[in-house]
Amino acid sequence: MRVFTDDTGTPRSMPMVDDNGHPVYNPEAQAARDALIEKLCAMPPIMSALDALLEHFGHDNVAEVTGRTKRLISASDGRQKLESRSARTSRADAAAFMAGNKRILVFSDAGGTGRSYHASLDAANQEQRVHLLLEPGWRADRAIQGLGRTHRTHQATTPLFRPVTTDCKGELRFTSTIARRLDSLGALTRGQRQTGGQGLFDPADNLESEYARAALLSWFDLLAMGKLTSVTLDDFQHRTGLELVDKDGVLKDEMPPIQRWLNRILALPIALQNTIFDEFLALIETRVSAAREAGRLDVGVETIMVDKATLIEDSVLRTDPLTGATSHLLTIEIARRRNPVSLDRILRIADGDGSAAFMINHKSGKVALRTRARALMEEKEGTPIPRVEMMRPTRSDYMREHDLFESSWEEVDRQAFSAIWSTEVEAARQIVESETVRLATGLLLPIWSALPSDHLAVNRIVDAEGRSWLGRLVFDDHVPQLYTKLGIDCAGALPVEAVAKAVTAGRTIDISRPFALTIRRSLVNGSPRIELAGAPHDRLPWLKSIGCFTEVIQYRTRVFVPMGSAEAVLGLLLA
Structure with missing residues (x-):
């Protein structure tokens, strides 16, 4: 130049x-x-994933169902030869896999059309399929179609789906796109909030969700304040070409969208990518964990598998005047056995995680496997908050590291851990949990605002006979408020215990029998009380006769129900 x-x-x-x-x-x-x-x-050439699998396991052990017509295979003497393939060859390989003669199957879009590779009860090979999603592509419908090849009806076992990624955090950009498109496809094709991913991805994996967008704004704020360890503001702007501040050095009102930010991150060195993504994912995890604990996390449809489900009551909440469609509140009694994690599986997890440790609680005698979990981040200072996951036979708990040191958990040897874990698993399998749940189902959109706002999950209850009910769970203390908002008299529709529990929890209930009044919780002189607001003055003697008492507060007579005998008094009132 x-x-x-x-x-x-x-x-x-x-x-x-x-x-x-x-x-x-x-x-x-x-x-x-x-x-x-x-x-x-x-330098030696880098083999493609398909050729590397054939080379490692041998073409005699791998069934290939793809669209290619020629391939190089290694003969027994080590020499390579060119092999021609046809549609008949692919069919023969697929049949060999279903018969159990070949343990590994590799298939693509081109070679998998119209085929089923699930653990069919009619096939000789009924082993559980472990479906490794190596190249999901950009089309969510194709990804769903591929996943559906190994998950069908009339199968012996359900498959395990495992998306495969490298340790380059920038690859999460592509996995996130598939997660978002699978979720969108499920909402569009099914007309419901069941995601197309079927729960394959965690909400924190979707880097384009509302939690991710909010986390990105916090990341920009921490970057401008110089509290991130990964990169400085000037260095980030120079490397990515994104202008985040104006001429006065103040963050702009219109920040780059998250898609552009993710694309620019891909151009950075791998080490810097991973450091930035660790900070960003910690911010997302902080928001997702908070939403999950508050019950506001929208995870689509959660399927509740039960052994037995009995429909006890079906109450009609609303009938649409135009279409005649109805909204129902179902009372279902469910019974289910626990499905604990086996000892073999937990030991495989421990052997595959170098940071895992066997733990025992010296107070309760219970054991858990400690693994490292994704850290949280303090949003104002950008300080990372390390966490660990305590894997129990029937559940997993998350703890902050400094809380773990102050708890009763301590390390134990592998032999003692295995013995106690096996005992807990056997005890858990003998427990049959029974409970009564209420499910709002049918035409929910007109009554959506009346349903509880602090529990947004949509659930599907499926029993062992294949019957299912889809709707939103409604807890006992929400039912009176739901009836009140819909103008339904809850005096005869709800048990007295539910009314008392709802009022004690802070719900307000309007009743029309024996006369119109409002049952609510009030605070008098710092102590909670149950008040009957709007009671007619001529019915005060009767209310006192069933156990109520009155007080004149600021020249107004107010009627209260004794807290100790609330259920008995409310039972007489609603009777």
Whole structure:
């Protein structure tokens, strides 16, 4: 390149040519290019994933169902030969896998059309499928179609789906896109909030969710305040070309969208990518954990598998005047056995995690496997909050590291852990849990605002006979408020215990029998009370006769129900 100065005195460059107009090449650059080509040609080629699997396990053990017509295979003497393939060859490989003659199956979009590879009860190979999703692609419908190949009806076991990624955190960008499109596809094709991913991805995996967008704004704030350890503001702007601050050094009101930010992150060095993503994912996890604990996390449809479900009561909440569609509140009694994690599986998890440790609670005698969990982040200071996951036979708990040190948990040897874990698993399998749940189902959109706002999950209850009910769970203390909002008299529709529990929890209930009044919780002189607001003055003697008492507060007579005998008094009132 030739450097020259323009009319404004700014140095610029342009391609250099000789006197005849031919370009002049830099011999040092040419020599460096030739040396690089020579080095690359001397390095062994990187095999594709398909060829690497065939090379590692052998073509006699791997069934290939793809669209390619030729492939290189290694013979027994080590030499390679070119093998021609046809549709008949793919069918033979698929049949060999279903018969159990080949333990591994590799299939693609081109070779998997119209095929089923599930653990069919009619097939000889009924082993559990472990479906490794290696290349999900960009089309969510194709991803669902591929996942459905190994998950069908009339199967012996359900498959395990395992998305495969490298340790480059930037690859989460592509996994996140698949997660978002699977969720969107489920909402569009099913007309309900059941995600197309079927729970394959955690809400924290979707880097384009509302939690991720809020976390990105916090990341920008921490970056501007210089509280991130990964990168500085000036360095980040220089590397990515994103302008985050105005001429006065203040963060702009319109920040880059998360899609653009993610795309620019992919251009950074791998180590820097991973550090930035660790901070960003910690902020997302903080928000998702808070939403999950508060009951506001929308995870689509959660399927509750039970052994037995009995429909006890079906109450009609609303009937649409135009279509005649109805909304129902179902009372279902469910019974289910616990499905604890087996000892073999927990030991495999421990052996595959170098940071795992066997723990025992010296107070309760229970054991848990401690593994490292994704850290949280303090949003104001950007300080990471390390966490651990305590895996129990029937559940997993998350604890902050400093809370773990102050708890009763301590390390134990593998042999003692295995013995106690096996005992807990056997005890858990003998427990049959029975409970009564209420499910709002049917036409829910007109009554959506009347349903509880602090529990947004949509659930499907499925019993062993294949019967299912889809709707939103409604807890006991929410039922009176639901009836009140819909104008339904709850005096005869609800048990007295539910009314008392709801009022004690702070719900307000309007009744019309034996006369119109409002049952609510009030605070008098710092102590909670149950008040009957709006009671007629001529019914005060009767209310006192069933156990109520009155007080004149600020020249107004107020009627209260004794807290100790609330259920008995409310029972007489609603009777």
